[in-house]
Amino acid sequence: MTRILITRPMPARVLAEAESQFEVEVRDDNAPLKPGQMRGALALYDGILPTLGDMFSAEVFADAEGSRCRILANFGVGYNHIDVAAARAAGIAVTNTPGAVTDATADIALTLILMSARRAGEGERMLRAGRWTGWNPTQMLGSHVTGKTVGIVGMGRIGQAIARRCHFGFGMEVLYYNRSEKAIDIPARQVASLTALAGQVDFLVAAVPGGPETQGIVGPEVLAAMKPAAHLVNIARGDVVDEAALIDALREGRIAGAGLDVYAREPEVPEVLRKMEAVTLLPHLGTAALEVREAMGLMAVENLRAFFAGDELPNPVN
Structure with a gap:
């Protein structure tokens, strides 16, 4: 079964949807992933649902070509923490969650x-x-x-x-x-x-x-x-x-x-x-409403579902 890493705790509704479709591991730590953890995740999981603070830089992707991970389904509309060009060069798709926020x-x-x-x-x-x-x-x-x-x-x-x-x-x-x-x-x-x-x-x-x-x-x-x-x-x-x-x-x-x-x-x-x-x-409250965070998470999960089903990605980052 397709293995997915969710890098932070998520609303229950989002986790339930993800677990209905994938084998899911969820970090119980709200701190961003460290570079070594990101490299390990690229090798161990088919897809990753990261978010703000998970700095997927060019250095993280340096040896990622041919890695197991094929998609980063970002939780959030902003994706400046992900080097999209480096991800693409490593054969990894990137999506985000516009509209919901x-x-x-x-x-x-x-x-x-x-x-x-x-x-x-x-x-x-x-x-x-x-x-x-x-x-x-x-x-x-x-x-x-x-x-x-x-x-x-x-x-x-x-x-x-x-x-x-x-x-x-x-x-x-x-x-x-x-x-x-x-x-x-x-x-x-x-x-x-x-x-x-x-x-x-x-x-x-x-x-x-x-x-x-x-x-x-x-x-x-x-x-x-x-x-x-x-x-x-x-x-x-x-x-x-x-x-x-x-x-x-x-x-x-x-x-x-x-x-x-x-x-x-x-x-x-x-x-x-x-x-x-x-x-x-304010402590970065921009999207801090339950309905919004649920919508963001469900959109990210749908991006994952579409990718692994071979469907057109709803929200690709170009």
Whole structure:
């Protein structure tokens, strides 16, 4: 029977579906696979269901040609932790789970916009610490969201879902930066450069895929272009934002705040960020809803089923 390794604990419904079709081994450890474990898995299993943090680099695939493993069915839409070209050279297919994560991730973007603008994290910390002395007209004044301008960096599925929420839910003007023009079903204006976008918006939201092309694209120049009252939100990948440059901008008061769900070296979060009141920090909650994680897992299992049945892959990574 086809042997599959699932690299992290999964919702019961996902495990049941996988076990109905394959001989399954599930790691009971939430830590990412180490390089030696990945090499061993490529030799021992017909397919692997990996996820964020399992760094299948070119070095891991160096001796994998002719290995037993023929497919990596990634749990997640982002796959910058997998060297797809090296996998392909070793004869290993790679799939992902697009679509399942779109709405949940867009919801977290709006959560961070609202929390950062309205100083929600700061207010909760004040209340829990017993420092709230009651309502007054000038307490905890933040920024209004309704009617403001949002700039979205990356207008793929998630970027468009964020744009719809901003437009329909809050009457926001939507601007965006994208490598190509997009046909979008709401009023939205494309801006020619990321720096130009940053200078025109009240909220700048990073929603691009991870990878070498987007690493550090929200850097010193982009942050310097932002308005002093503007907020940065990142629900993409942590290294899309230059963390050191962001810390400087926040420390010097050059932007009003930031909302972050992802970090450059997860789970490490710089101590200076953790101590800043003007920053809302979430522990990578983008897809953290049971229904969503089930849908992601079932999609990954379906990719495995299709591959071993010889059917067309539903979600191949090209």
